[in-house]
Protein backbone atom coordinates (compact mmCIF):
# COMPACT_ATOMS: atom_id res chain seq x y z
CA UNK A 1 0.00 0.00 0.00
CA UNK A 2 1.29 3.46 -0.83
CA UNK A 3 1.63 6.26 1.67
CA UNK A 4 -1.37 8.56 1.98
CA UNK A 5 -0.17 12.08 1.21
CA UNK A 6 -1.31 15.41 2.63
CA UNK A 7 -3.14 14.00 5.64
CA UNK A 8 -3.74 16.53 8.43
CA UNK A 9 -6.28 14.71 10.59
CA UNK A 10 -7.46 11.21 11.43
CA UNK A 11 -10.95 10.11 12.44
CA UNK A 12 -10.72 7.04 14.65
CA UNK A 13 -13.55 4.56 15.27
CA UNK A 14 -14.05 3.16 18.80
CA UNK A 15 -15.64 -0.33 19.03
CA UNK A 16 -13.53 -2.94 17.25
CA UNK A 17 -10.82 -0.35 16.47
CA UNK A 18 -9.48 1.06 19.75
CA UNK A 19 -11.32 -1.14 22.26
CA UNK A 20 -12.47 -4.75 22.06
CA UNK A 21 -15.88 -4.14 23.64
CA UNK A 22 -17.58 -7.39 22.69
CA UNK A 23 -17.47 -8.59 26.34
CA UNK A 24 -19.45 -5.52 27.46
CA UNK A 25 -22.04 -6.05 24.69
CA UNK A 26 -22.35 -9.72 25.64
CA UNK A 27 -22.95 -9.05 29.35
CA UNK A 28 -25.36 -6.12 28.85
CA UNK A 29 -27.42 -7.80 26.11
CA UNK A 30 -27.76 -11.09 27.96
CA UNK A 31 -28.70 -9.27 31.21
CA UNK A 32 -31.46 -7.51 29.25
CA UNK A 33 -32.54 -10.79 27.62
CA UNK A 34 -32.72 -12.47 31.05
CA UNK A 35 -35.20 -9.77 32.17
CA UNK A 36 -37.36 -10.72 29.17
CA UNK A 37 -36.98 -14.44 29.98
CA UNK A 38 -35.01 -14.94 26.74
CA UNK A 39 -32.06 -17.37 26.49
CA UNK A 40 -28.55 -15.86 26.32
CA UNK A 41 -27.02 -15.26 22.88
CA UNK A 42 -23.49 -16.44 21.99
CA UNK A 43 -20.68 -13.91 21.61
CA UNK A 44 -20.23 -14.84 17.93
CA UNK A 45 -23.88 -14.01 17.25
CA UNK A 46 -23.71 -10.64 19.00
CA UNK A 47 -20.40 -9.76 17.32
CA UNK A 48 -22.06 -9.79 13.89
CA UNK A 49 -24.82 -7.45 15.10
CA UNK A 50 -22.54 -4.67 16.41
CA UNK A 51 -21.65 -1.63 14.35
CA UNK A 52 -24.81 0.17 13.35
CA UNK A 53 -25.66 1.73 16.72
CA UNK A 54 -27.76 0.67 19.73
CA UNK A 55 -31.22 0.86 18.12
CA UNK A 56 -30.20 -1.45 15.30
CA UNK A 57 -28.47 -3.82 17.76
CA UNK A 58 -31.47 -4.10 20.10
CA UNK A 59 -33.87 -4.66 17.18
CA UNK A 60 -31.65 -7.50 15.89
CA UNK A 61 -31.31 -9.00 19.37
CA UNK A 62 -35.11 -9.02 19.87
CA UNK A 63 -35.74 -10.31 16.33
CA UNK A 64 -33.99 -13.58 17.29
CA UNK A 65 -37.17 -14.47 19.20
CA UNK A 66 -39.93 -12.00 18.34
CA UNK A 67 -41.98 -11.14 15.25
CA UNK A 68 -41.49 -7.69 13.70
CA UNK A 69 -44.60 -6.39 15.50
CA UNK A 70 -43.47 -7.79 18.87
CA UNK A 71 -39.99 -6.31 18.38
CA UNK A 72 -41.52 -2.84 18.13
CA UNK A 73 -43.83 -3.51 21.08
CA UNK A 74 -40.92 -4.48 23.37
CA UNK A 75 -38.35 -2.09 21.91
CA UNK A 76 -38.54 0.81 24.40
CA UNK A 77 -38.44 -1.41 27.50
CA UNK A 78 -35.61 -3.52 26.02
CA UNK A 79 -33.60 -0.40 25.19
CA UNK A 80 -34.07 0.99 28.73
CA UNK A 81 -32.95 -2.30 30.23
CA UNK A 82 -29.96 -2.64 27.88
CA UNK A 83 -28.78 0.93 28.56
CA UNK A 84 -29.08 0.45 32.33
CA UNK A 85 -27.06 -2.78 32.21
CA UNK A 86 -24.48 -1.40 29.77
CA UNK A 87 -23.79 1.72 31.83
CA UNK A 88 -23.38 -0.43 34.96
CA UNK A 89 -20.57 -2.51 33.43
CA UNK A 90 -19.19 -0.18 30.70
CA UNK A 91 -15.52 -1.06 30.09
CA UNK A 92 -15.28 -3.86 32.66
CA UNK A 93 -15.30 -6.64 30.04
CA UNK A 94 -13.36 -4.66 27.40
CA UNK A 95 -9.69 -4.25 26.56
CA UNK A 96 -7.53 -2.07 24.37
CA UNK A 97 -6.20 -3.63 21.17
CA UNK A 98 -2.39 -3.75 20.73
CA UNK A 99 -0.56 -0.52 19.89
CA UNK A 100 -3.57 1.78 20.31
CA UNK A 101 -1.77 4.30 22.53
CA UNK A 102 1.44 4.00 20.47
CA UNK A 103 -0.52 4.56 17.25
CA UNK A 104 -2.41 7.60 18.51
CA UNK A 105 0.80 9.07 19.95
CA UNK A 106 2.59 8.51 16.62
CA UNK A 107 -0.22 10.30 14.76
CA UNK A 108 0.02 13.25 17.15
CA UNK A 109 3.81 13.30 16.76
CA UNK A 110 3.24 13.57 13.00
CA UNK A 111 1.14 16.67 13.66
CA UNK A 112 -2.25 15.11 12.93
CA UNK A 113 -5.38 16.29 14.70
CA UNK A 114 -7.54 13.47 16.00
CA UNK A 115 -11.32 12.97 16.16
CA UNK A 116 -13.27 9.98 17.41
CA UNK A 117 -16.44 9.12 15.47
CA UNK A 118 -18.34 6.13 16.85
CA UNK A 119 -21.84 4.77 16.40
CA UNK A 120 -21.85 4.01 20.14
CA UNK A 121 -24.17 6.35 22.07
CA UNK A 122 -22.16 9.30 23.39
CA UNK A 123 -23.22 8.45 26.98
CA UNK A 124 -21.43 5.08 26.60
CA UNK A 125 -18.48 6.39 24.56
CA UNK A 126 -17.26 9.20 26.81
CA UNK A 127 -16.91 7.17 30.04
CA UNK A 128 -15.23 4.34 28.11
CA UNK A 129 -12.71 6.69 26.46
CA UNK A 130 -12.01 8.21 29.88
CA UNK A 131 -11.61 4.83 31.60
CA UNK A 132 -9.18 3.57 28.92
CA UNK A 133 -7.24 6.88 29.08
CA UNK A 134 -7.96 7.66 25.44
CA UNK A 135 -10.09 10.77 25.79
CA UNK A 136 -7.27 13.33 25.84
CA UNK A 137 -6.07 12.38 22.33
CA UNK A 138 -9.24 13.73 20.73
CA UNK A 139 -10.18 17.32 19.88
CA UNK A 140 -13.72 16.24 18.96
CA UNK A 141 -15.79 13.17 19.78
CA UNK A 142 -19.12 12.26 18.16
CA UNK A 143 -21.32 9.35 19.22
CA UNK A 144 -24.03 7.65 17.18
CA UNK A 145 -26.63 9.99 18.69
CA UNK A 146 -24.58 13.21 18.60
CA UNK A 147 -25.66 14.26 15.10
CA UNK A 148 -28.75 13.78 12.92
CA UNK A 149 -27.05 10.93 11.02
CA UNK A 150 -24.61 8.17 11.99
CA UNK A 151 -22.13 6.14 9.90
CA UNK A 152 -22.37 4.88 7.14
CA UNK A 153 -23.88 8.35 6.43
CA UNK A 154 -21.04 10.79 5.63
CA UNK A 155 -22.41 13.52 7.94
CA UNK A 156 -20.15 12.79 10.98
CA UNK A 157 -17.04 12.72 8.77
CA UNK A 158 -18.03 15.97 7.06
CA UNK A 159 -18.70 17.57 10.46
CA UNK A 160 -15.15 16.72 11.58
CA UNK A 161 -13.69 18.17 8.34
CA UNK A 162 -15.67 21.33 9.03
CA UNK A 163 -14.61 21.44 12.71
CA UNK A 164 -10.96 21.16 11.67
CA UNK A 165 -11.35 23.49 8.66
CA UNK A 166 -9.85 20.80 6.41
CA UNK A 167 -10.80 19.45 3.00
CA UNK A 168 -11.99 15.81 3.09
CA UNK A 169 -8.91 14.84 1.06
CA UNK A 170 -6.77 15.94 4.04
CA UNK A 171 -8.57 13.57 6.40
CA UNK A 172 -8.38 9.78 6.84
CA UNK A 173 -10.96 7.67 8.66
CA UNK A 174 -9.65 4.49 10.30
CA UNK A 175 -12.03 1.74 11.39
CA UNK A 176 -12.90 -1.93 11.55
CA UNK A 177 -16.15 -2.01 9.62
CA UNK A 178 -17.58 -1.28 6.18
CA UNK A 179 -19.60 1.50 7.90
CA UNK A 180 -16.43 3.46 8.52
CA UNK A 181 -15.13 3.13 4.96
CA UNK A 182 -18.52 3.83 3.33
CA UNK A 183 -18.96 6.99 5.42
CA UNK A 184 -15.39 8.09 4.66
CA UNK A 185 -15.68 7.45 0.92
CA UNK A 186 -19.05 9.23 0.73
CA UNK A 187 -17.51 12.24 2.48
CA UNK A 188 -14.49 12.24 0.13
CA UNK A 189 -12.05 11.25 2.92
CA UNK A 190 -9.41 8.54 2.77
CA UNK A 191 -10.27 5.24 4.49
CA UNK A 192 -8.08 2.63 6.20
CA UNK A 193 -9.34 -0.68 7.57
CA UNK A 194 -8.22 -2.65 10.64
CA UNK A 195 -8.68 -6.42 10.33
CA UNK A 196 -9.30 -7.42 13.96
CA UNK A 197 -12.70 -5.94 14.87
CA UNK A 198 -16.31 -6.56 13.92
CA UNK A 199 -17.40 -6.32 10.30
CA UNK A 200 -20.95 -7.68 10.40
CA UNK A 201 -19.65 -11.21 9.78
CA UNK A 202 -18.10 -10.25 6.44
CA UNK A 203 -14.42 -10.50 5.41
CA UNK A 204 -12.53 -7.20 5.77
CA UNK A 205 -11.08 -7.78 2.30
CA UNK A 206 -14.59 -6.98 0.96
CA UNK A 207 -14.39 -3.45 2.34
CA UNK A 208 -13.75 -0.76 -0.27
CA UNK A 209 -11.00 1.25 1.46
CA UNK A 210 -7.48 2.54 0.77
CA UNK A 211 -5.90 -0.45 2.49
CA UNK A 212 -5.82 -2.81 5.45
CA UNK A 213 -3.38 -1.96 8.28
CA UNK A 214 -2.57 -4.40 11.09
CA UNK A 215 -2.68 -1.86 13.95
CA UNK A 216 -3.19 1.86 14.57
CA UNK A 217 0.61 2.15 14.82
CA UNK A 218 0.94 0.65 11.30
CA UNK A 219 -1.71 3.14 10.16
CA UNK A 220 0.29 6.05 11.60
CA UNK A 221 3.33 4.92 9.61
CA UNK A 222 1.33 5.14 6.36
CA UNK A 223 0.32 8.76 6.87
CA UNK A 224 2.39 11.63 5.51
CA UNK A 225 1.39 15.16 6.23
Ligand SMILES: O=C(O)COP(=O)(O)O
Nearest residue numbers: 014015051052053118119
Ligand atom coordinates in the same frame (compact mmCIF):
# COMPACT_ATOMS: atom_id res chain seq x y z
O1 LIG B 1 -21.72 0.68 18.85
C1 LIG B 1 -21.71 0.45 17.62
O2 LIG B 1 -22.72 0.17 16.96
C2 LIG B 1 -20.40 0.48 16.89
O3 LIG B 1 -19.56 1.47 17.33
P1 LIG B 1 -18.29 1.93 16.44
O4 LIG B 1 -18.84 2.90 15.43
O5 LIG B 1 -17.40 2.57 17.48
O6 LIG B 1 -17.69 0.71 15.83
Ligand SMILES: [Mg+2]
Nearest residue numbers: 013015016176
Ligand atom coordinates in the same frame (compact mmCIF):
# COMPACT_ATOMS: atom_id res chain seq x y z
MG1 LIG C 1 -16.15 -0.19 14.85
